[in-house]
Each structure stands twice: as structure tokens, then as C-alpha cells.
Amino acid sequence: MARLETANRCCVWKDVVIDLSVIIVSYNVRDLLATCLLSIAQAQVGLKVETWVVDNASDDDTVEMVRQRFPQVRVIANIENVGFAKANNLALNQASGRHLMILNPDTIVGAKSLSALVDFLDNNPEYGAVGPKLLNEDGTYQPAGKRSIPTPWSSFCKLSGLSSAFPRSRIFNEYELGHLHEDETHEVGALCGAAMVLSREAFAKCGGLDEQYFMYGEDIAWSDAVRRAGYKIGYLPDAPIVHIKGQSTKQDEAAHDRHFFDAMKIFYRHEMKPGTMKTSAMDFGVNLAKIASWMRRNKRVWRAPLIDIILMAALVWIILPLIEIQYTTIALLLVVSPVIVLATLGVYNITKPVRKRRLPFHITTAIIFATLATGGYFLSGGSSRAGLFMVIWAGFGWILLGARRIFRTITRLPNVTARSIIAGADDISRQWVKKQINNGTTGEVWTWALWEDTGELPIEDNLGLDVFCRVQDLPELAKQKRVKQVLFSTGTATYEQILTFLELSPLPGVTVRMLDESSNWPDPTA
Numbered sequence: 058m059a060r061l062e063t064a065n066r067c068c069v070w071k072d073v074v075i076d077l078s079v080i081i082v083s084y085n086v087r088d089l090l091a092t093c094l095l096s097i098a099q100a101q102v103g104l105k106v107e108t109w110v111v112d113n114a115s116d117d118d119t120v121e122m123v124r125q126r127f128p129q130v131r132v133i134a135n136i137e138n139v140g141f142a143k144a145n146n147l148a149l150n151q152a153s154g155r156h157l158m159i160l161n162p163d164t165i166v167g168a169k170s171l172s173a174l175v176d177f178l179d180n181n182p183e184y185g186a187v188g189p190k191l192l193n194e195d196g197t198y199q200p201a202g203k204r205s206i207p208t209p210w211s212s213f214c215k216l217s218g219l220s221s222a223f224p225r226s227r228i229f230n231e232y233e234l235g236h237l238h239e240d241e242t243h244e245v246g247a248l249c250g251a252a253m254v255l256s257r258e259a260f261a262k263c264g265g266l267d268e269q270y271f272m273y274g275e276d277i278a279w280s281d282a283v284r285r286a287g288y289k290i291g292y293l294p295d296a297p298i299v300h301i302k303g304q305s306t307k308q309d310e311a312a313h314d315r316h317f318f319d320a321m322k323i324f325y326r327h328e329m330k331p332g333t334m335k336t337s338a339m340d341f342g343v344n345l346a347k348i349a350s351w352m353r354r355n356k357r358v359w360r361a362p363l364i365d366i367i368l369m370a371a372l373v374w375i376i377l378p379l380i381e382i383q384y385t386t387i388a389l390l391l392v393v394s395p396v397i398v399l400a401t402l403g404v405y406n407i408t409k410p411v412r413k414r415r416l417p418f419h420i421t422t423a424i425i426f427a428t429l430a431t432g433g434y435f436l437s438g439g440s441s442r443a444g445l446f447m448v449i450w451a452g453f454g455w456i457l458l459g460a461r462r463i464f465r466t467i468t469r470l471p472n473v474t475a476r477s478i479i480a481g482a483d484d485i486s487r488q489w490v491k492k493q494i495n496n497g498t499t500g501e502v503w504t505w506a507l508w509e510d511t512g513e514l515p516i517e518d519n520l521g522l523d524v525f526c527r528v529q530d531l532p533e534l535a536k537q538k539r540v541k542q543v544l545f546s547t548g549t550a551t552y553e554q555i556l557t558f559l560e561l562s563p564l565p566g567v568t569v570r571m572l573d574e575s576s577n578w579p580d581p582t583a
Contacts, residue, residue: 076104076175077254078154082144083162084113087122089301090162092571094127096552097160100171107131109148110162113138141250142266142275149265157260159276161251165299165571168553173296174254185259185288186280188248189296190239194569196559199300200224200233203292205246206281207232209338217349237292245292246284250276251300255283262286297560361405362396369395395423477542479572480506480528481549489544489572490522506531508549532562542568 079097083090090110097108111133112120120134133147145159156178160166170189177187191202205211211232214220223229227236237243253276255263263282266275280290352359369392399405402422479486482505490503504525526534531543543564545555552571559569 073105075107075154077106077156077158077171078109078148078152079106079158079160079171080109080111080145080148080152081160081162082111082113082141083115083119084138085115085117085119086162087115087117087119090119091122091126092573093160093162093164093166094123094130095547095573096164096166097171098127099552100166100168102168103172104175106171107152107154109133109152111135111144111148113140113144140268142268146265146268149260155257156254157257158252158254159250159266161300163301164252165301165552165556167297167556168551170296170298173293177291177293177296178254178256181289181291182256182258183289184244184256184291185263185283185286186248186253186255187291187293188245188253189298190292190294191249191251191300192297192556192560192563194299194301195565195567196299196561196563196569197565198239199302200235200239201249201251201300201302203234203237203239203243203245204249204277205231205234206277207247209341213345213349217345218353240294242294243292244289246290247277247280248290248292249300250279251302252298253280255279256288259283259286259288262288297556299556299559358405362400365396365399366392394426398423398426476525476538476540477503477544478506478525478531478540479503479522479544479546480531481508481546481572483546483548485548485572485574486544486546489546506543528558529562532564535564535567540564540567542570544570544572546572548572 081090081093094108094110097106100106108127108130109132110119110123110130112123113135114137120132123130123132131148133144135144135147149157149159156175158171158174174187174189178184188202191199193199207215208231211220214229215232220226220230220232220235224233224235230236234243234245237245263279263286267278267282283290373392479490493503504523506526506528507524508528525538531540534540535543547555550558555571
């Protein structure tokens with residue numbers, strides 16, 4: 058494997074024991090990585106920490122940014138994407154800390170999180186690994202922080218949505234241990250690779266990450282290896298870390314699922330003997346989960362034709378007995394043939410939907426086709442039966458069209474401008490606003506939120522933006538005023554203050570980002 062490796066010497070302390078080595082694998086997430094590294098710098102109080110960044114051939118100048126802004130960070134720059142497991146192992150095998158942490162670049166570390174994790178392992182030698190409580194970017198709890206070793210059933214429940222429907226169930230949410238409270242310390246089966254710490258002793262026994270896994274699954278396999286080495290695995294809620302889920306992989310959902318299922322099969326085949334009932338159950342469970350996941354991911358693809366089939370089946374069930382028809386073949390033709398025609402005409406195409414004004418024409422065409430396909434049978438039964446059928450069936454097209462319009466009306470959101478808020482008026486946030494004004498990227502309605510009740514900003518400082526509220530009032534007003542996104546400026550509040558606020562006062566459904574000197578995204582939701 059070809060790679061270019063560099064290491065900055067200022068990270069090594071002679072005759073000083075390093076408490077924690079933090080390893081971060083990055084791929085095209087420069088700005089998020091900068092935020093992560095800044096939060097780590099604020100979380101080193103009382104600890105000797107060395108930080109490694111292993112870059113998997115990013116093309117967004119990640120390596121140059123780290124070398125310029127964080128000269129104390131040790132950098133390994135791969136010239137190809139070698140995957141998450143291999144990249145982590147490159148640094149794990151060179152790190153010198155008493156404890157070893159793998160951390161995603163799309164995380165924000167609280168000021169006390171690292172010390173809490175290190176103290177836990179120091180005070181509980183029977184534990185070989187520990188993971189923190191994970192929070193979503195809006196401050197809500199992220200269940201991935203504590204998990205069990207997956208089974209076909211638990212994986213199916215997870216991917217089919219049963220675990221979300223019954224989040225506290227031991228049966229349906231075994232995967233994420235929903236029956237264990239997230240604010241209590243627990244022994245768990247597996248941790249999340251977004252943030253987990255191993256003791257040096259456990260690492261010496263179980264080794265690095267299994268490089269058969271390109272992405273996903275390696276954290277579960279590593280957790281399993283720790284347990285097989287005779288250690289317990291802990292979940293620590295006192296060390297919350299924000300995980301902006303999915304940003305570190307930059308994968309679409311289809312690629313995510315493909316890697317996930319591949320990792321699941323590797324794990325099960327490694328753990329089970331081939332040809333047994335368990336492996337058969339595993340394959341069956343994985344295939345069921347694949348189907349459930351595809352349906353969840355592509356509901357826009359199958360939802361419209363399914364609704365049409367249900368509507369047509371209901372109408373056929375009503376009208377056929379009225380004209381004394383009981384043939385299943387005729388009923389099936391009446392239900393299926395219009396859907397086939399509509400699909401052929403592109404009505405169900407979500408990437409290039411048909412124009413609204415052409416929809417009545419397409420539906421009429423489908424109904425005419427279904428009528429012609431079955432018309433011979435109805436005409437043979439006499440004019441009265443055929444006439445009744447034609448009248449009822451002709452009106453069905455308008456029923457179908459009306460149902461579609463009603464569905465669109467119900468699901469359409471009100472046309473209200475969403476608010477975007479900057480929490481903290483300081484030099485960093487003002488500079489960011491000026492940059493957006495100069496770049497012409499101020500399409501959003503931006504307003505200020507202040508940490509203290511200081512009233513309106515001086516006219517020369519507010520850059521034309523109104524003061525929306527105090528930061529403390531954001532959770533309540535976010536629900537009432539349709540807040541879309543909040544940017545917390547780190548020039549006013551520390552990462553610890555922001556994380557504490559989000560944990561105590563989450564902002565469900567709101568996109569949350571941090572503003573620092575390196576923030577240059579024009580649209581935080583991108």
C-alpha cells in the first residue's frame with residue numbers, strides 16, 4: 058500500500074508519559090476536522106494528549122490545513138483511500154499513549170470528555186474499552202453510542218424500523234440496548250467507532266482493527282475482540298461528544314447500506330461455522346434487512362404506485378359485484394394494467410416527474426388502456442352491464458387524480474420563510490456574516506441570538522441583522538418560529554458551554570454547526 062507519511066516532532070514529549078493518543082481518519086471533511094481538532098485542544102486540561110490525523114487521499118486540502126493550523130498534530134497522508142480500519146491501524150501501531158482513542162472528524166469533544174474516559178479506564182482495570190454518550194448535532198441523544206453484538210434479528214429490527222417504533226424494548230431494540238438508560242453507566246456489548254477508547258493493555262491483547270472491513274462493522278468486531286480478550290466494555294454518559302452523523306463518510310445511503318451489509322456478513326461468517334443453521338438464519342435475516350432498508354430508503358419510489366394499486370383494488374372490489382363479475386383475472390387486469398401504463402409514461406419517475414398539466418392526460422390514457430384490455434369481456438355480457446362498468450370506471454380516473462391532489466395538499470409544508478440564527482455576536486461571527494454578504498450567499502434570513510440579554514446590538518455592529526432572542530430561549534422559539542439552522546460562534550462560548558447547552562436544551566430537527574476562524578461554508582446545511 059503506497060502512502061506518504063509525515064510526523065511533526067513537536068508532538069513528542071521526552072520522558073513524559075502520554076495519557077491518550079487520539080486517532081482521527083479524515084476524508085474530505087476539512088472544516089469539520091478543524092472544528093474537531095479545536096475542541097480536542099480545549100479538552101486536554103490535566104492530560105498529556107497526542108493527536109494523529111490519517112488522511113485518506115482527500116482533495117479538499119485537508120493535509121495542508123492541518124499542517125498550517127495544527128502543527129502539533131501528527132499527520133499521515135495516504136495517497137489512496139485505504140478504508141477506515143487500515144487508516145486507523147497506521148496510527149494505532151505508532152501511537153504511544155497509555156490509552157488509544159479512535160475518533161471521527163465529524164465530532165465535537167467536550168472539555169471534560171477525554172479526562173472522564175481516561176479516568177474511567179484508570180479506575181476500572183477490568184474494562185478494556187469505554188465509549189462516551191453521543192449526541193446529535195441538535196443536542197438530542199444518538200443511540201449508536203451503546204450497542205450489543207448484533208444478531209440477525211436485532212439487525213433486522215434496526216434496519217426495518219422496528220427498533221425506532223419500540224425504542225425502549227429489549228426485544229425490538231436489542232441492537233442499541235434501548236432498555237438501558239442513556240444517562241446511566243453500563244456494561245455494553247459494543248461501542249461506536251465514532252468515539253471509543255481502548256487501554257494499552259487491551260490493545261496489546263486484541264490488536265488493531267480488522268482490515269477486512271473497509272467501512273462499518275470494524276468497531277463491532279473490535280469490541281468483540283476486546284471481550285474475547287477477557288475485558289468488559291463500558292458506556293460512560295458523563296463524557297458527551299457531539300457526532301454529526303454521516304458527515305465523515307460522505308457516502309450516499311445506498312453506499313452506506315452496501316458497506317453495512319458487507320460488514321455484517323464478514324462479521325457473522327467470521328464468528329460462525331459455515332453451513333450451520335445459524336449462518337442460514339444470518340443470511341435470511343440480512344436479506345430481510347436489505348429489503349426493509351431498501352423500502353425505507355426508496356419509499357418515494359414505491360409509495361405512489363402502491364397508493365394507486367390500493368385505490369384501484371378498492372374500487373374494483375366495490376364495482377365488480379355490482380355488475381355480477383367474480384373473475385380474479387379480470388380484477389387483476391383492472392388493477393395492474395393502469396399502473397403499468399402510468400409507469401411507462403413516467404408518472405412514477407421521481408428524478409424527472411411529469412408536468413402537472415399532463416397528469417390528467419396520462420391517467421386518462423391508463424384508464425382507457427385498462428378498459429380496452431378488458432372491454433371484450435364486458436361487451437360480451439350485454440350493453441347494460443358494459444354501460445354500468447364504463448360509467449363507473451370512467452369516473453375512476455378523476456378519483457385517482459383527486460386523491461393525488463389531496464395527498465399533495467396534506468403533505469405540502471406551509472410557505473413560511475425559515476429562520477437561520479447565529480448564536481453569539483462576536484468578531485468571528487461578524488466576520489463570517491461579512492464574508493457571506495461579500496460573496497452574495499445570504500439567501501437565508503439570518504438573525505442574532507445573544508448569550509446574555511444585552512438588547513439590540515449597536516447599529517454599526519449588527520450588519521443589518523435583527524436580534525431574534527436570547528440563546529436560552531432558542532429551544533422554545535425554535536418550535537414556534539420554524540428555525541432551520543443555528544450557528545454557534547466559538548468566539549463567545551467555549552465548546553464545553555455549547556455542548557452543555559445542547560445536552561440540557563436540545564434543538565430537535567435543527568441543523569447545528571460551530572463557527573470558528575476556519576468556517577467558510579456558505580450554507581451550513583450543505
